[in-house]
Amino acid sequence: AQSVTQPDIHITVSEGASLELRCNYSYGATPYLFWYVQSPGQGLQLLLKYFSGDTLVQGIKGFEAEFKRSQSSFNLRKPSVHWSDAAEYFCAVADLYGGATNKLIFGTGTLLAVQP
Amino acid sequence: EAGVVQSPRYKIIEKKQPVAFWCNPISGHNTLYWYRQNLGQGPELLIRYENEEAVDDSQLPKDRFSAERLKGVDSTLKIQPAELGDSAVYLCASSPGIAGMSTDTQYFGPGTRLTVL
Numbered sequence: 001a002q003s004v005t006q007p008d009i010h011i012t013v014s015e016g017a018s019l020e021l022r023c024n025y026s027y028g029a030t031p032y033l034f035w036y037v038q039s040p041g042q043g044l045q046l047l048l049k050y051f052s053g054d055t056l057v058q059g060i061k062g063f064e065a066e067f068k069r070s071q072s073s074f075n076l077r078k079p080s081v082h083w084s085d086a087a088e089y090f091c092a093v094a095d096l097y098g099g100a101t102n103k104l105i106f107g108t109g110t111l112l113a114v115q116p
Numbered sequence: 117e118a119g120v121v122q123s124p125r126y127k128i129i130e131k132k133q134p135v136a137f138w139c140n141p142i143s144g145h146n147t148l149y150w151y152r153q154n155l156g157q158g159p160e161l162l163i164r165y166e167n168e169e170a171v172d173d174s175q176l177p178k179d180r181f182s183a184e185r186l187k188g189v190d191s192t193l194k195i196q197p198a199e200l201g202d203s204a205v206y207l208c209a210s211s212p213g214i215a216g217m218s219t220d221t222q223y224f225g226p227g228t229r230l231t232v233l
Contacts (some may be wrong), residue, residue: 043226044207044209045224046221090158090159100184104159104222106160108156108157109157
């Protein structure tokens with residue numbers, strides 16, 4: 001079955017430091033991958049998505065992610081974190097099997113804290 | 117452009133009481149989703165509509181949960197009776213296209229946080 005694993009439940013970084021959030025997926029074919037961010041009391045906002053083509057994907061707010069098929073990974077990166085990036089980040093894969101197309105399967109999320 | 121609207125934002129009820137959530141998707145979006153997000157978890161799909169038809173409700177606990185999307189626009193999700201384990205955030209999302217458009221982006225509302233006492 002399709003699944004997404006986010007190994008880090010909680011990460012703390014200093015403002016201005018670089019960030020990498022890990023995501024591993026299990027999927028039988030070429031995956032459609034997403035990163036969403038959820039701020040307290042807010043809905044999920046799409047940061048970026050990968051469907052095909054260039055494996056390095058640029059998103060909003062200075063985020064990027066790299067699809068690595070050999071490692072079944074889709075890690076999210078940002079070169080310099082801002083205090084406003086503190087939020088919870090979810091990786092997701094689109095489930096295309098069983099007629100349930102366009103269903104998103106989410107990881108458990110990584111909570112990012114930013115130190116001043 | 118207005119986003120996905122949900123109400124209420126917060127709801128506290130006692131167990132065995134009924135509760136309903138409302139969602140207004142982005143104008144023109146054909147597909148509507150209800151997800152449940154338990155504390156410390158990612159969202160899980162409950163039901164997906166294409167226009168007014170529920171095309172995937174395999175994860176909806178049908179003994180107590182029901183949903184409808186009249187006229188293919190607004191949707192309501194109901195729980196009757198609520199149980200303690202139903203405490204969660206209920207998220208509504210919408211996307212422009214129809215099933216098979218797996219590249220569609222889902223746009224999420226702010227959610228309704230339900231607490232069952």
